[in-house]
Structure formats: C-alpha cells, structure tokens
Amino acid sequence: MTRTRLGHDHPDVATTLNNLGLLYNSMGRYDQAEPLSHQALEMRKQLLGENHPDVATSLNNLAFLYKSMERYDQAEPLFQQAFELFKQLLGQEHPHVATSLNNLAGLYNSMGRYDQAEPLYQQALEIRKQLLGHHHPDVATSLNNLAGLYNSMGRYDQAEPLFQQAFELFKQLLGQEHPHVATSLNNLAALYYNQGRYDQAEPLYQQALEIRKQRLGENHPDVATSLNNLAALYKSMERYDQAEPLLVQALEIRKQLLGHDHPHVATSLNNLAFLYDEMGRYDQAEPLYHQALEMRKQLLGENHPDVATSLNNLAFLYKSMGRYDQAEPLYQQALEMIKQLLGHHHPDVATSLNGLANLYDEMGRYDQAEPLYQQALEMRKQLLGHHHPDVASSFNNLALLYYNQGRYDEAEPLYQQALELYKQRLAHHHPLVATSLNNLALLYSSMGRYDEAEPLYQQALEMEKQLLGHDHPHVGTSLNNLAELYRYQGRYDQAEHLYQQALDILEHRLGSNHPNTVTCRENLESLRNDLSQ
Template sequence: MPEELWNIPYPRNPFFTARETVLEEMRNALLTKKLAALSGLGGIGKTQTVIEYAYRYRHEYQAILWVRAAFETELVSGFVRLAELFNLPVSQQQDESLVIAAVKQWLATHNGWLLIVDNADDIAMLREFLPGAHQGYVLLTTRAQATGIYQRIEIKKMPPEDGALLLLRRAKLIAEEAGLDGVSEEERTLAETISREMDGLPLALDQAAAFIEETPSSLAEYLQFYREEGARLLAERGELAIDHPNVAITFSLAFQKVLQRNPTAGDLIWVCAFLAPDAIPEEIFTKGAAELGENLSQLANKPLDFVKVIQEAGRFSLIYRNPTNKTLDIHRLVQEVLKAEMDEDNCRLWAQRTVCAVTQVFPNAEYANWRECDRLLPHAKVAIDWISQYQFESEKAALLLNETGYYLDERGQYSEAEPLYEKALSLRQRLLGEEHPDVASSYNNLAGLYLSQGKYSEAEPLYQTALSLRQRLLGEDHFDVATSYNNLAALYYFQGKYSEAEPLYQTALSLRKRLLGEEHPHVASSYNNLAALYESQKRYSEAEPLYQIALSLRKRLLGEEHPHIATSYNNLGALYYFQGRYSEAEPLYQTALSLRKRLLGEEHPDVTTSYNDLAGLYYSQGRYSEAQPLYEKALEIAELSLGVNHPNTITIRENLKLLRDKA
C-alpha cells in the first residue's frame, strides 16, 4: 500500500492482549457486509482493538483511512485531511461542503479502502459524509447500542485471566509476549483479583499498570490502595498511559450527556449505581417506580415510555438491557465513578430510594416466589448494605431485612439469615415498640432459625414471647397465633418433649381448620407435624393416616413439584422404615431425595436429611457399600449448611462411624 494512503494516527500497541474472537468477528463482518461497528462502553478497548485490526490486516486493503467523529467538527476536519491525503484540488477550499463532496466522490470511485470512524456515537451524522454506493469498507467504533445498517460487534469486558495478562504486560512485570505460565501463583492471583476489581475494563487496567510502573509499586500495594481509595485512583492518569481520558472522566462525560438529553434516563442510571451491577430486574423500576423520585415515578404502568428511557440510558453503553430476561447491567466502575461524584446528601437520597424500591418488589419467600426472590437477592443484599451504612431507620428497611432473611432461611442459608433477622427485630423494637405484631413476627422468625440450627434453648423464650404477644395483640382466633402454637410444638418435638408438644399441635390444627378451612397448605402441615409426633412415639397406626392426608392435600393444593411434597414422601418413607417395611420405604425415600435435589439444590439441609435417611435404610438391610457414599455425602452437606456441631451433623457422623466399624 502506498504510504500516503495510510493515516492511522496511533502506533501499534505492544501490550495489546487477547480479543482474538472480536478481531475475527470484525473481519468476517467487513467481508460479508462491508459495514461494521465495534460497540461498547467507554474504556472497554474499542479504539485499541481497531488499531490492532488495522495493523494486523493492512495487507488486505488498498488504503486504510482514519477519522474521528466524537463531534461533527472533528469529522469535518478529518475529511479535510483525507482530501489532502488524496491530493484533491479542492483540499485548500474554504467551503468545507465542497471538500466533503470531493472526498465522498473519491470514496465512491475507488475500491479496496477501509475507512475507520472512531468515536462515532452519533451514527446518523455519518449519512452526510459517506457515499450511498461504494466499493470500500467502513468500520466504526461507537458507544451506541443501536447501529442501524452497520453490523454490530459488541466488545465486552475482559475475563480475569486476560485482564491479568494485560496488567502484567503493561506494568512491565512480564515480557510483552509472555503468558501467565511463568508467573508465580501469588502474582497471578493478585493480578486476577485486580482484574476482577476493575471488572475487566482495559482502560482501568491500563491506568493501574501505569501507576504500578511509574510509582513504582507492587500488585499487592496497588490492590490495597484501590480498595481504600478506588475513586481517587480512577481519576488519575499515568504520564505514560495511552491517549485516552481517565476512567472517571470517560464515564462522567458520558453520563452528563445522558443527563442533558433525558433527566429520567439519568435517574435510572443513578438507581443502577446503587444496586448490584449485573441482572438488575426491571420490576425495580416499574413496580417500585413510586419510590424512585418524580421522574421515574411517572413511568409506572407506561411500558413503552419505560423502554424509551432505557434506550436513552443505554445510548453511550453505560447500561445494557437483556430484553429476554428484562434485566439491566451496569459496569461496576461506572457505579463507582457516579457515586464518587455525588455529594453526601444526594448519595444518601438515592440509596434510600433504592432501598424502598427493592423492598417494594421483594416478595414473600413462599416456594412459588423463590425464582423471583433469587432474581432480586443480589440487589436486596446491596440495599441492606446501604441500610447499614446510612443507618436507615424505617419500617421499610426492617421489612427488607426480615423478608431477605426469611428467604435465606428457607434456602437453608442460616448463617446469612441470622444477622438480618436480628437487625430486623432490633429495628422494629425501636420503631414500633415491644407491643406490635411485626415485633412478634421477628421473634418468631429468629426462633425458627435457632430451631433449624439446633439452638433449642435460645429458640424457646423467643417462641414463647411471640405466642404471648400474638395472643395479647391479635386474640386467640388468629392465624399467627396458630402458627405460634405449631412452632412452639415443633421445638418441644425436637427436644423429645412429646407430652408438651401434642396439645399445641392439636390446638394449631384445630385453629387452622377453623380459620382456613380443610383445603389449605397450612392445614396439611399440621397433619404432617402431628403425624411426625405420633411416629416418634411409635403410634404408627395413628401417624399413617395423617401422613397420607397431608400428602394428598399437598399434592392437590401445591402440585407434585414442591418441597412440601418431598417432605411428605420422606416422612411417610420414614414411617414405613421404622415399621420394617423397607420395600415400601425405599421408593418414597428415593423420590424425596430426587425432588429435594431438584427443587432445593444439592446443599440444602433437607437434602442432607434425605441422604441420611436413605443411607440408614440401606444400612439396616446390610447394603453397606450403597449406604456409605450416601452417609459421606450427607455429612459433607451437613457440615457445610448446618455446621459441625449441629445435632443432625453429629448424628450423621455417628451413623457413618457405625457403618465403617460394621463394614
């Protein structure tokens, strides 16, 4: 290629790392469509990737041309330089429209050229500059997500290992062509950790490497500095860094453009900054709209307007939308920069709005809502961090603590649930006083958690307090009172205090039938619990019909795919097992185990129970080789989910020891 038709304004980056898939996608797109756009967040490496493409494939083009297009004036200046490059007679004309027309004519009458238009965020602006028909190729870099006639290639954040390699090469800690193989395990771990902290953003990694090289400092020092003063480091640019504004300026300018165009879109991005960065459910903005300020509140029940606001918010790739899942993503460094620029009052305001919106949409943690709870859980956890940081004292804050704790409790994540229950109780006591039904609910929930953990002496006074409060505040004929009778009975049952448990279980069953009717899941639970009590007392003939009623009710009311169905199968299997009816017990145990693994996940305490019970059946039949792996699996899960000192864990450990001694 003649040197005069090569006007790339940058040298090849010796530290360019990875991006092989993106480079191949760009090449294929240009070969097939001739028009391609490399799209992504500012600082994600679009320009550096296009530079690498130009150097790598320069032999495939007759000319490679480069213009910048962040502003129309830049684009005009770029075309004037192209006229000079082409030695066009009009290049010295004062009338720029004549110069642009001449360059368009050159592009229309020559072939094999590649025109790179860098920072082309306003793609519609290009129509006046490019010929309608030509035999060349056009490659854009853009933050726009909608690219029209240009085939969009999205460039995403780097995986941790690629980011670590870029960091190490750029910081001169390894040679330019070296891989991670020759790096110590400690250095690799630190580099990958920094890459994760930067969320795979090449610009941030380049800044980090420049700091490490120029200071000089170690990877460990930089990581410590970043964790202590990340926003300050993101605003710095090394003297030897690549020609690009720092991370803070890059994101701040993009956000200001969004805010100027559409303040509501700016508000949406602000809310995203106060949530977990990935898979932000859109219902936070729709169902929780009333909590998010005047602009966003107007979007409630206006789905088209909401989508248009998302379009504006994503104009510079500050957020991404997954239309299938109806979720939004935001880069965590965008979050950091936006929060760092806020004053304390504004930060507190948006944190509080976010807490209220998440509380509004977080559902009750019954099994039917688990998928929705799981979708919202990462954002609830972040909102709870804001509650702690700003010491928000409101009933909504207490409700979010309680509901999130209840969901974690239901999923068997007891250690995560406990501090949330404790904070909810404390907050409700301060806000509502001791004499309030919500305080009673918090006592009840915390007691239930202690019961699940085998902390019986801690659970009992809380259950008793909850029952007493509910009786006094709600009256005897109330569903919550029936729940308290049931739960206190369960505590006595697990302690072996059967004579104290029985009248409470019977009272709970009677109340529930009267208040809820026979056809209700809670009535089925009461039948199940009373049957378990009879089974423990070897009153098998009384237990069996109650178990069968509970199973039948649950199937009818809940469907076959429900954890309570698995519980009924397991309990009925246990009844047959204790009667020596092994052939009847085995398929029930197996069905319960299969259901629980599918519905609850491998690490749930109920799965532990199923493994242990099935192992016990095999042990009793002398099938030791089948029992041992089940006991071992049960012990592994129990130690993880319940802890090494939980009564169930101790029982499983003893069962396994007996089997090994026997075998």
C-alpha cells in the first residue's frame, strides 16, 4: 500500500521495508529479513545520500540481523560504520552515539572480546548520564549491560551493585510492574544463579515470571524465557520434577507463537533434551537433540554456532551413554566449526576443547586428553583472567585426568587451586565448592590419607544438605563417597548405614535405573556380600 501511494522510491517505503525486516528478525525468519534490510539500506543511501542518520540506522539494523544470526564478521563493520556516521553527523556526545557504542560493545561481548566491550559500555554509560541525567531509563539499560558483561567475565562483585542500581532505577522510573523491571529481576537472578546463590535467585525468577504474565499475557515470548530460566535453576538444583513442566510449557508457548520451525523452538527442544540427559532418560533426550540439530541446520545453515552447540550436546549424550565412537566425531566437528566461526581464541573454543578432552579421559586415551585440557586452561586464563570460575573448572578437569592416571602428586595442587578459586569467586558455600571438597577427599582416600579425606567429605556433605536439601541427589552421592571411605577403613557398619541412606535418596530422586543409583546399589550389595563370607 505504501509503495502504491508513494511510489517505489520514497523514504517512507524504505522505513516500511526496514520495519518489516525488524519484524522478521524478531520472528527468527532471517532469510526474509535480510533482503528487506538490504533494500531499505540501499534505498536510503540513494534517496538521502551516504551520510544521513537514517542510513546509519539501517546499517545498525542490518548489523543487528547479522548479530542475531551470529555472523559476527559481517555485523562488526556495519556497527562500526553506523557509529562513525552518527559521530560525524550528530557529534561525539549524542544519545544515538551512546546507542551505537552500546551496540558495538554488545557484539564484542557476544564474541568473547570482553576487553574491547568494557570501555565501550563505560563510554556509553557516561554519555547517557551526561546527556540524560543519572535518572533515565537508558542509563539503567547501560548499567544492566555493563553488569551483564561483568557477569560473563565472572567479576560478580562488580556486576551485583550495577544490576541492583539498574533494578532500583527502573522501579523508580517505570513502576514496580513494568517489563523492564522484570528483565532487571531476571538479570539479578541470573547473577545469583551463577554464584550458586540459588535461594536468592529463585524468588527473583518467580517475580519476573509473574510480572511478565500479568503485563504481557500468559502466552508471550518473554514468559517462555522466564519459564526456561526458572527451569534451568531447578535443573541445577536437581529438582527435576519442577523443571520438566516449565520446560514443556516454554516449548509449547514458543511453538504456538513462533511456529514449529524457529530458532527459539530449537533452543527449547535442546533445553528439554538436556534435562532428560541429566536425569538419565537418554531415550527421551536423543530424539529431541536430533530435532534441535536438524532445525538449526535448516534455519541457520550448516555452519552456525548454534549448530556447533547442538553437535556438542549430542556428543555429550553419547558420552554419557558410553557410545564413544559416536561422540568423538561430533565433538570434533563442533570444535572445528567454532574455531572457524568465532576464531581460535574464544571461550566457546575452550569449552569444546574441554568436552573432547573429557571424552578422551573417559576412554583412557590420556595422552590425547592432556594437551587439550592444557590448551583449554591456558585459553581461559588468557581470555577470562586467572581468577574466573571456568579456570577453576579447568584445574579440576586436569586434576581428574592426573588422578585417573595415578599421578596423585600432580593432581593435588590443581585440586587445591580449584577449591581456593571457587571459594574466592563463588563464596565458601557453593555446590562447586562442595564438589571440589569431594574431589580432594577422593584423592586423599585413594592415597590412603584417610584422616585428611574424612573431614573434607563431611564438609561437602553438610554444605550440600544446607544448600540443596537433605534428599538431593548430590547428598546421596556424598553419602556414597563417605561410605566408601569407611569401607576402606574397615568401619563396615557405618559404611552400610550410609550406603543405605544414599540408595534411598538416589532411588527416590533419580529412579532405580539411573547410573548413580545403580553404582550405589552395587556398592551396598558388594559390601553385604563381603560381610556374609
């Protein structure tokens, strides 16, 4: 209609094309969005000249599309052109310049180039404060963005006050029940989730969900996102019975709103599959992982970071099932794809190296696992800093490799470094601290240093009871570990009692056929057989 009234070459036609492109981008219909965004850009250049604010806006929009598609190498020059054009036309200190700085910083954040993102986010924040005053929604947005970067970098102590400031500012400016307030609650909850402060994260995720339902309706993409976030929290707490219905709801909302073939639907399929994988329900996980993988290939192309993620997830499933010959080529494909798409030095490359190394470790191919673990560790130190929780995870992984090889003297300092780093960055009471205590205790037990192992096992057990509840699967695993120690020491009645407690928890929470339950049952049966002879 716009073309009929105004002709094909009119600025309003370009605006309509641009708006339609934005709509298709939000719907995940990228193949339809791209030509419209290009047309809008070319029309504006032709009608308004190369140096016009609307041309800069079109460059930004096209860059956003490429960022959504994770075609970062195409997004970056467009964001940079838009930034330079806004600076040239509007001056260094204009709200559009701040927005452009923010956009470019967001791209670098997504690419793992945190050192380039930080100063841009800081500049955008300062410009907005200066031009708009300290109490403005755009200032709150900048605070959120900078906090999100620090959260990604594991600099949680810097992220928290910024998230809190943004939350208070949005509440004050927009009211208690505004969608931006829900987003701020969600961001702060995500920070607490990363820190293992689950009791603080849960009510915030729930509040965000309720606000979104009330303000946006029960069937809205942001409601599906909130359901997913709360489910992820419950999955980490192994409250699987609460996580599953939330993931199913999120999947159904996305199918209804976005259609059955949409990237967000693929993400929901992946999330549900990951839950089933963790629960040991492998037969339900596998077809969902396959569906997510095929959908991503179809919608995003064969070479896309989300396709690599799907390959990694399917490989993890096959590793869990002991189907190592199927897992290996998937891990290798994912690693090569991520290197090609994101560069050889990216946090996701370190994660892929770690996954492949873990497979080789489980297969006993230690000579292949070790250099990959070491590469992942060095990359994480370089990209994330020496004190990031992912660095602690790499220490743990390398220590486990050495433990499996009987290289106990090399494993011990790595386990100790991981434990100290987790305590320093995540607080002294965190599930990963409990895991590290368990790892170190298992090492000491294997070395016959039982007097050093016992207090660590007990600390881990008490911490898990306090953080996760007395009937949590991790508590069951810790009881099993302590029972093993007592068995080695000949304290058989104490061992039997703990094995039975562990088995009761694991059967109740994970089911009789879960691998952890089977291991515990076999341990108890083996002890009773020994005692009966």
